[in-house]
Amino acid sequence: MSKPTGVQTLIRPAHEDRLLAVLRERGAMSRADLAQALGLSRTTLSEITSSLLARGALSIVDTDASVRAGSGRPAERLALDPASSQYLGVDFGHRRVQIVIADAAHEIIASGSHHYSDIDGWDTRLACAFELIEREAAGSGIHFGALQGIAIGVPGPYTTVPLVSLREGWGNHEPSRGIDKAFKERFGAPAIVDNNTRFAALAEALGTASEAVQDLIYVRLSDGVGGGLVIGGRLIGGSAGLAGELGHVTAVPEGDRCRCGKLGCLETVASVTAILAICRARGARLDSLEDLRAAVDRGHPTVDAVLHEAGAAVGRVLGSAAMTLNPSIVVIGGEITQAAPVLVEYARRSLRYELSSVAEAMPVLRAAELTDMAGALGGVATLLNRSSLLADYGTAVHAKASIRTTIQTIRSIS
Amino acid sequence: MSKPTGVQTLIRPAHEDRLLAVLRERGAMSRADLAQALGLSRTTLSEITSSLLARGALSIVDTDASVRAGSGRPAERLALDPASSQYLGVDFGHRRVQIVIADAAHEIIASGSHHYSDIDGWDTRLACAFELIEREAAGSGIHFGALQGIAIGVPGPYTTVPLVSLREGWGNHEPSRGIDKAFKERFGAPAIVDNNTRFAALAEALGTASEAVQDLIYVRLSDGVGGGLVIGGRLIGGSAGLAGELGHVTAVPEGDRCRCGKLGCLETVASVTAILAICRARGARLDSLEDLRAAVDRGHPTVDAVLHEAGAAVGRVLGSAAMTLNPSIVVIGGEITQAAPVLVEYARRSLRYELSSVAEAMPVLRAAELTDMAGALGGVATLLNRSSLLADYGTAVHAKASIRTTIQTIRSIS
Incomplete structure (x- = not known):
C-alpha cells in the first residue's frame, strides 16, 4: 500500500471510531458487512481492522459458517472483546484517591478509594494510588494486558503550561508534574492529567438524564x-x-x-x-x-x-x-x-x-448528583471519548482553514 | 440500493464534506481517485457524487482521456464549480444593512451596504436589503441559480425560543421574526438567522492571524x-x-x-x-x-x-x-x-x-480588526462551515451516547 496521505491521516481515526461504535451497537460482524455498513472500500476496512486487531481492541470471535447460505471459505466475524481493553480513571483529592476501571464495553469492572492526609506529599499519594489500583484489579481478576489509557484528575488549576505566577498553596500544580510519567511507567499505558473538577463537570453532564447535557x-x-x-x-x-x-x-x-x-x-x-x-x-x-x-x-x-x-x-x-x-x-x-x-x-x-x-x-x-466518584468517572469518560474528540478536531481544523482563507481574501479587497 | 441505516445517515454528511474539501484542495479528480483518497467504496462514492451533482455543488469538467495511459473508456473528472453555488451573508445593524456574497471556491464575489434610519421598521429594512442584494448581484453578473444558503445577522438577543420576558427596546427580536421566511421566499434558498454580534465574533476569530483563533x-x-x-x-x-x-x-x-x-x-x-x-x-x-x-x-x-x-x-x-x-x-x-x-x-x-x-x-x-463587514462575513463563514458542524454534531452525539450509558451503569452500582 502507498503511504497514507495527509487527508487519510485525518480520516483514519474517524473511521476507526465509527467501526468500534457499529460493533458496540450490533455485536460481531464480518469484514464484508462492516465495509458495507460503513461505506468503506474492502482495502481501507481491512487496514483498519488489522490495526485494531494488532492493538487488541478487536478479536476474531467465530466464522459465519453456521449461518452461511452459499459455498466458499467462511468469513471471520470480528467483535469488541470487553476483556481486551481497560480504561483507568484516578482522582486525587485533597484527602483521598478514588479509582474506577472500565472495560471495552464501557462497563465499570472495579472501583475503590483510599484516604490519606492532606499534608501527605505526592510520593505518598502515588504509593496509595498504586496499591489501591493493584488491589482492586486483583480482587476483580483484572489483568492490565490491554490497558488503553489512564486519566488522572488533580486539584486545579492544572495546565501543561508551567505556571510560574501561581502562589504556593493554590492547587497542587507543580508538585503533581510528572505523575503522568509515573503512571505510564507503572502500568505501561498512555496517561493524561487534568483538573479533577473539570472531569467531575463532564461526569455531571453525562450522568444526569436520558440525554447528555450539552x-x-x-x-x-x-x-x-x-x-x-x-x-x-x-x-x-x-x-x-x-x-x-x-x-x-x-x-x-x-x-x-x-x-x-x-x-x-x-x-x-x-x-x-x-x-x-x-x-x-x-x-x-x-x-x-x-x-x-x-x-x-x-x-x-x-x-x-x-x-x-x-x-x-x-x-x-x-x-x-x-x-x-x-x-x-x-x-x-x-x-x-x-x-x-x-x-x-x-x-x-x-x-x-x-x-x-x-x-x-x-x-x-x-x-451535584454524583458521589465522590465524579472525578474518576469523568476521567474514564474522557478516555472513552478521546478518539472521537480527535476525529472531530481534524475535521474542524480542515473546514476552518478554508473559511479563514476566505475571510483573509475579503479583508484584502475591502 | 438498500435504504440507508441510521449509521449511514450519520456518516454521509461527513463523507460529503471531506470529498468537497479534497476537491477544493486538489482540483478536478476522477471518481476512482476520489474513492481511493477517501478510502470509500466505489458504490458509496458514486452515491455521494450523484447527489452532489444533482444539487449543483459539483460539475463534470473533462475526462482523463488526454493524460490516460491505458485503453478503455475515459473517466470523467469532477470538480467544484465556483459559479455553481453562492452563499449570502446579510447583517442588519441599527442604522444600515451590509451584505456579502461568496462562491463555491469561498471567494467573495460581491459586497455592499445601505443606510436606513434606526426608527425604520423591518418592512423598510427588508426592502432596503433586497434592493441592495439584487443591485450588487446584477452589478457583478451573479445569477442566484445555485444559492446554497443565506445567513442573516440581527441585533441580539436572538433565539429561536420566543422571549416573552424581553422588555421592549432591547434588541429587535420579536419584530425580526419571520425575516428568514421573507428571504427564503425571495431567493429560494434556506436561511438562518442569528445575533449579528455572534457572527462578528466568528469573523474576528477566523480573520485575524495565520491560524484561526480557537x-x-x-x-x-x-x-x-x-x-x-x-x-x-x-x-x-x-x-x-x-x-x-x-x-x-x-x-x-x-x-x-x-x-x-x-x-x-x-x-x-x-x-x-x-x-x-x-x-x-x-x-x-x-x-x-x-x-x-x-x-x-x-x-x-x-x-x-x-x-x-x-x-x-x-x-x-x-x-x-x-x-x-x-x-x-x-x-x-x-x-x-x-x-x-x-x-x-x-x-x-x-x-x-x-x-x-x-x-x-x-x-x-x-x-476589533474587521470593518463594518464583520457581521456579514461571519454569516457567510457560518454557512460554509455548516456541513462540518453537522457532521461533527452527529459524531459527537453518537460517541457521547455510549459514555452516558456507562456513567448511568456506574451510578446504579455505586
Missing part, C-alpha cells in the same frame, strides 16, 4: 472553589487548560485577600474553609461540616447570614457565567450542599436576579 | 453592548441561543437601571449611548462619537474619568469571562475603540488585575 456549568465548593464547563457538548479546557476557575472570579469587590493574591475572589466567601472561618469570626463555634450541619438544622442566625452571603456570591458569579454561556443546567458540587442545602437556595435567588432580564435563560440549578 | 471573547460597544464567543474552535450559541450577552452582566452592583430591567448592567456604563449621556450629566457637552473623539484628543478630564469607569467595567466583565473561559484573545469592537482608544487601555488594566493570580491566563486584548 451546556453545563459546574462549581465545586470544597476546601477551595473550582469549576468546570461543558459547552456545546464538549468539555472545555481553554487556550492554556485554565478554563473553569470560577473560584477566582471576583465576587466581592474590595473583599478579603484570597490565597491567589487578589481581593474578594469567590473562594474567599464560598469555600467550606472560608464559610467556617467567617462563622467563627462572627462568634459561631464551628470546626467542621458536621458542626455546620447541626447549626443549619437548628437555624443559627449568624450561620444563616453567612450562608446567605456565600450563596448570593455564588449566584452572582454563576449569573455572570450563565449570562455569558447560556447553559441549560448549573450544578453546585461539594459536601456542603448536603450539610447546608439552603446555600443552594440562596444561590438560586441571586442567579435568578442576574438572569431576570431574560427569564428564558434561567438554567436549572441543582446540587 | 478561543475568543468578543464584546461590541455600540448603541447597546453585545458579545459573542468562540470556544474550542466553535461559535457558541448556548442552550437557547442566548450565549454572549455580556452587555447584561452586572458590572456595577446597585448601579443605574438598564433598559433590560436590572441594575448596573455593563451596558449602563459602557455603551456609546451611556458614555455620552454620563459625560453630558457631568457637564461635558457631547452629542456624538465625533464630539467624544475631539474631547479625548484634547484630554478632557471629565470625559477621561467617564472612559476610565467604562473601561474598568468592561475589563471586570471580560475578566470574569476570561477567568471562566481562558481565551487566547479578547476583542473589543465598535467605532468607539477608534474614537477613544484609551478605553481599550483602561479595560486592559482592569482585565490584567482580574487575571493577576494566573498571569499565564492573560489573553491578548485588542480592538
Whole structure:
C-alpha cells in the first residue's frame, strides 16, 4: 500500500471510531458487512481492522459458517472483546484517591478509594494510588494486558503550561508534574492529567438524564472553589487548560485577600474553609461540616447570614457565567450542599436576579448528583471519548482553514 | 440500493464534506481517485457524487482521456464549480444593512451596504436589503441559480425560543421574526438567522492571524453592548441561543437601571449611548462619537474619568469571562475603540488585575480588526462551515451516547 496521505491521516481515526461504535451497537460482524455498513472500500476496512486487531481492541470471535447460505471459505466475524481493553480513571483529592476501571464495553469492572492526609506529599499519594489500583484489579481478576489509557484528575488549576505566577498553596500544580510519567511507567499505558473538577463537570453532564447535557456549568465548593464547563457538548479546557476557575472570579469587590493574591475572589466567601472561618469570626463555634450541619438544622442566625452571603456570591458569579454561556443546567458540587442545602437556595435567588432580564435563560440549578466518584468517572469518560474528540478536531481544523482563507481574501479587497 | 441505516445517515454528511474539501484542495479528480483518497467504496462514492451533482455543488469538467495511459473508456473528472453555488451573508445593524456574497471556491464575489434610519421598521429594512442584494448581484453578473444558503445577522438577543420576558427596546427580536421566511421566499434558498454580534465574533476569530483563533471573547460597544464567543474552535450559541450577552452582566452592583430591567448592567456604563449621556450629566457637552473623539484628543478630564469607569467595567466583565473561559484573545469592537482608544487601555488594566493570580491566563486584548463587514462575513463563514458542524454534531452525539450509558451503569452500582 502507498503511504497514507495527509487527508487519510485525518480520516483514519474517524473511521476507526465509527467501526468500534457499529460493533458496540450490533455485536460481531464480518469484514464484508462492516465495509458495507460503513461505506468503506474492502482495502481501507481491512487496514483498519488489522490495526485494531494488532492493538487488541478487536478479536476474531467465530466464522459465519453456521449461518452461511452459499459455498466458499467462511468469513471471520470480528467483535469488541470487553476483556481486551481497560480504561483507568484516578482522582486525587485533597484527602483521598478514588479509582474506577472500565472495560471495552464501557462497563465499570472495579472501583475503590483510599484516604490519606492532606499534608501527605505526592510520593505518598502515588504509593496509595498504586496499591489501591493493584488491589482492586486483583480482587476483580483484572489483568492490565490491554490497558488503553489512564486519566488522572488533580486539584486545579492544572495546565501543561508551567505556571510560574501561581502562589504556593493554590492547587497542587507543580508538585503533581510528572505523575503522568509515573503512571505510564507503572502500568505501561498512555496517561493524561487534568483538573479533577473539570472531569467531575463532564461526569455531571453525562450522568444526569436520558440525554447528555450539552451546556453545563459546574462549581465545586470544597476546601477551595473550582469549576468546570461543558459547552456545546464538549468539555472545555481553554487556550492554556485554565478554563473553569470560577473560584477566582471576583465576587466581592474590595473583599478579603484570597490565597491567589487578589481581593474578594469567590473562594474567599464560598469555600467550606472560608464559610467556617467567617462563622467563627462572627462568634459561631464551628470546626467542621458536621458542626455546620447541626447549626443549619437548628437555624443559627449568624450561620444563616453567612450562608446567605456565600450563596448570593455564588449566584452572582454563576449569573455572570450563565449570562455569558447560556447553559441549560448549573450544578453546585461539594459536601456542603448536603450539610447546608439552603446555600443552594440562596444561590438560586441571586442567579435568578442576574438572569431576570431574560427569564428564558434561567438554567436549572441543582446540587451535584454524583458521589465522590465524579472525578474518576469523568476521567474514564474522557478516555472513552478521546478518539472521537480527535476525529472531530481534524475535521474542524480542515473546514476552518478554508473559511479563514476566505475571510483573509475579503479583508484584502475591502 | 438498500435504504440507508441510521449509521449511514450519520456518516454521509461527513463523507460529503471531506470529498468537497479534497476537491477544493486538489482540483478536478476522477471518481476512482476520489474513492481511493477517501478510502470509500466505489458504490458509496458514486452515491455521494450523484447527489452532489444533482444539487449543483459539483460539475463534470473533462475526462482523463488526454493524460490516460491505458485503453478503455475515459473517466470523467469532477470538480467544484465556483459559479455553481453562492452563499449570502446579510447583517442588519441599527442604522444600515451590509451584505456579502461568496462562491463555491469561498471567494467573495460581491459586497455592499445601505443606510436606513434606526426608527425604520423591518418592512423598510427588508426592502432596503433586497434592493441592495439584487443591485450588487446584477452589478457583478451573479445569477442566484445555485444559492446554497443565506445567513442573516440581527441585533441580539436572538433565539429561536420566543422571549416573552424581553422588555421592549432591547434588541429587535420579536419584530425580526419571520425575516428568514421573507428571504427564503425571495431567493429560494434556506436561511438562518442569528445575533449579528455572534457572527462578528466568528469573523474576528477566523480573520485575524495565520491560524484561526480557537478561543475568543468578543464584546461590541455600540448603541447597546453585545458579545459573542468562540470556544474550542466553535461559535457558541448556548442552550437557547442566548450565549454572549455580556452587555447584561452586572458590572456595577446597585448601579443605574438598564433598559433590560436590572441594575448596573455593563451596558449602563459602557455603551456609546451611556458614555455620552454620563459625560453630558457631568457637564461635558457631547452629542456624538465625533464630539467624544475631539474631547479625548484634547484630554478632557471629565470625559477621561467617564472612559476610565467604562473601561474598568468592561475589563471586570471580560475578566470574569476570561477567568471562566481562558481565551487566547479578547476583542473589543465598535467605532468607539477608534474614537477613544484609551478605553481599550483602561479595560486592559482592569482585565490584567482580574487575571493577576494566573498571569499565564492573560489573553491578548485588542480592538476589533474587521470593518463594518464583520457581521456579514461571519454569516457567510457560518454557512460554509455548516456541513462540518453537522457532521461533527452527529459524531459527537453518537460517541457521547455510549459514555452516558456507562456513567448511568456506574451510578446504579455505586
